[in-house]
Amino acid sequence: MVEVERDTAVSKLEVEGLTIRYGETVALKDVSLDVRPNEILGIIGPANSGKTSFLRAINRMDEMTDGMHVSGRIALDGTDVRRWRNVYALRRRIGVVFPLPVGLPLSIFDNVALSPRLRGVHDRASLEEIVERCLTRAALWDEVKDRLHSLGSLLSGGQQQRLTIARALSQEPDLLLLDEFSIAVDPVTTMRIEDILKELREEMTIILVTNLVQQARRLADRTAFFLKGDLVEVGPTEDLFMRRVRDRRTTDYLEGRFG
Amino acid sequence: MARKEGGSAGGDHLGREWWWDKIAQAVLFGGGISAIVFVIAIFVFVAQQGLGFALFDLDLATFFTSPQWRPTSEPEPIFGALALIVGTASITGLAMLVSVPFSIGAAIFIGEFASGRTREILKVLVELLAAIPSVVWGFIGLMVMSPLLMDVFDVPVGVSVLNAGLILGLMAAPIMTTIAEDALKAVPDGFREAAEAMGATRWQVIRQVVLPSAKNGLVAAVLLGVGRGFGETMAVLMASGHSINMPSSPLDPVRALTATIAAELGETARGSEHYRALFSIGILLFAVTFVINLLADVFVRGRRASR
Incomplete structure (x- = not known):
């Protein structure tokens, strides 16, 4: 099954020879991998492996980071992201969820309505429809529907993280990047968000950076293992966990011998 | 366990750090409370000098309605x-009209757009501007602005509401800029990053995220500017013309409340009606x-509570 898909699928994201430097320090060395449409690609690895840098390069967040330099090619649907003249339009297609929830200091409604407004949706009915749909998808609607106009930053950590996901969904992205989303979230909320991600896979491609190898095992179709800036290997998640690996370091990491 | 049962509270003695802690607390308490003490003392003094007169001898109707x-x-x-109140209000109002857009704009530029060297140089210059004594501003109003206004508007007198308002606006701008910039800096970078990651342009980030979250600080900056303008004496005295007059245009000279006290108090007999009338102005x-x-307080709190 997996083999068949590998032959026919067109890549959502093609990464070739991606190298990222911060000044003299190399964060990521010559990484090449493909992300397929509607898959969840897990990225695991210890701290300072270049996982976050990898995500930041995809939507060109490096341009607002001092000293971050990216070389190589990242193609979204076949087009190099660095060739996009309108970086804002590029970023609107890519949803991002950061490790720490960022409830913008706006009302819950405005948090989710921000992205539609940025792209020019202003009529109240459409905005209300989008807000309800995205909050529902993020499993937050029932908890906040009676206080949509209270401050989003006053929600609990777990609620804020779901708000962040609702906000990312309001962009109607076809690529969703999650960077260790469960770091500040309780286990129950983590499981709820994981269920949401499984559903979202039907509609979009997801790259999930996580420091929990079991989370990658639960969610990811394929998993990539980054170590000190190298892509050690990438393959079907089950293969990695069934020890069908090419590199000893992968097994060592998965079994908790370091990291 | 055995040692505890022995009866002596082992280790419970007041060491040096315990005393230092108490002393530090006392000193800080004194510092904190002194602000309140001074405000109350000033209020008591001013009230004692002028409140009896203001309430019983002064005709309040005349005070507020007669020019x-x-x-x-x-x-x-x-x-x-009335003429003094109008004088102060018109000068302060004009000053705010001039300085608020400039200050907020400058703060946004310094805080959000300028980087590295440009930013540092601008900040130093703005702070330098804030340090110019008010009498120097008054001098500029009298010697530079006044002839300029006479030339541009072809009027016989250059000291006026416009002159004082411009000078006061320039004076208030650096402080407002500095405080507004601090308010912008207090907005976490995570907010900007999250908004930019969503595809917001620089201007959208500022307009939709940074300004709303810095709103309280910006209001504080503006109100501090208003307070500065309202209380400023020397520059206004020199640039306004200091003549009692109900202005009909910005080019008319006026007199401000503060300037009246400054100019007249030294020449009145202590305790006289005039002296106490000046203190009534002080109370106002x-x-x-x-x-x-x-x-400002109600506004800031009200905003929080309603959200």
């Missing part, structure tokens, strides 16, 4: 402060300042 300030006319002095200034601060 005639004739404290020394015989036999019956007239204490009408005090009350207005108090109301401005209260409004």
Whole structure:
């Protein structure tokens, strides 16, 4: 099954020879991998492996980071992201969820309505429809529907993280990047968000950076293992966990011998 | 366990760090409470000098509605402060009109757009601007702005509401800029990053995220500017023309409340009607300042509570 898909699928994201430097320090060395449409690609690895840098390069967040330099090619649907003249339009297609929830200091409604407004949706009915749909998808609607106009930053950590996901969904992205989303979230909320991600896979491609190898095992179709800036290997998640690996370091990491 | 049962509270003695902690607490308490003590002391002094007069001897209707300030006319002095109130209000209003857009704009540029060297140089210059003594600003109003205004508008007198308002605006701008910039800096970078990651342009980030979250600080900056303008004396005295007058255009000279006290208090007999009338003006200034601060507080709290 997996083999068949590998032959026919067109890549959502093609990464070739991606190298990222911060000044003299190399964060990521010559990484090449493909992300397929509607898959969840897990990225695991210890701290300072270049996982976050990898995500930041995809939507060109490096341009607002001092000293971050990216070389190589990242193609979204076949087009190099660095060739996009309108970086804002590029970023609107890519949803991002950061490790720490960022409830913008706006009302819950405005948090989710921000992205539609940025792209020019202003009529109240459409905005209300989008807000309800995205909050529902993020499993937050029932908890906040009676206080949509209270401050989003006053929600609990777990609620804020779901708000962040609702906000990312309001962009109607076809690529969703999650960077260790469960770091500040309780286990129950983590499981709820994981269920949401499984559903979202039907509609979009997801790259999930996580420091929990079991989370990658639960969610990811394929998993990539980054170590000190190298892509050690990438393959079907089950293969990695069934020890069908090419590199000893992968097994060592998965079994908790370091990291 | 055995040692505890022995009866001596082992290790419970007041060491040096315990005393230092107490001393530090006392000193800090004194520092904190002194602000309140001074405010109350000033209020008591001003009230004691002028409140009795303001409540019983002063005709308040005349005070607030008559534009005639004739404290020394015989036999019956007239204490009408309307022209002074209008003078102060018009100068402060014009100053805010000039300085608020400039200050907020400058703060946004310094805080959000300028980087590295440009930013550092601008900040130093703005702070330098804030350090210019008010008498120097008054001098500039009198010697530079006044002839300029006479030339541009072809009027015989260059000291006016416009002159004082511009000077006061320039004076208030650096402080407002500095505080507004601090308010912008207090907005976490995570907010900007999250918004930019969503595809917001620089301007959208500022307009939709940074300004709303810095709103309280920006209001504080503006109100501090208003307070600065309202209380400023020397520059206004020099640039406004200091003549009692109900202005009909920005080019008319006026007199401000503060300038009146400064110019007249030294020449009155202590305890005389005139002296106490000036203290009544002081009470008015005090009350207005108090109301401005209260409004700021209510506004900031009200915003929080309604959300």
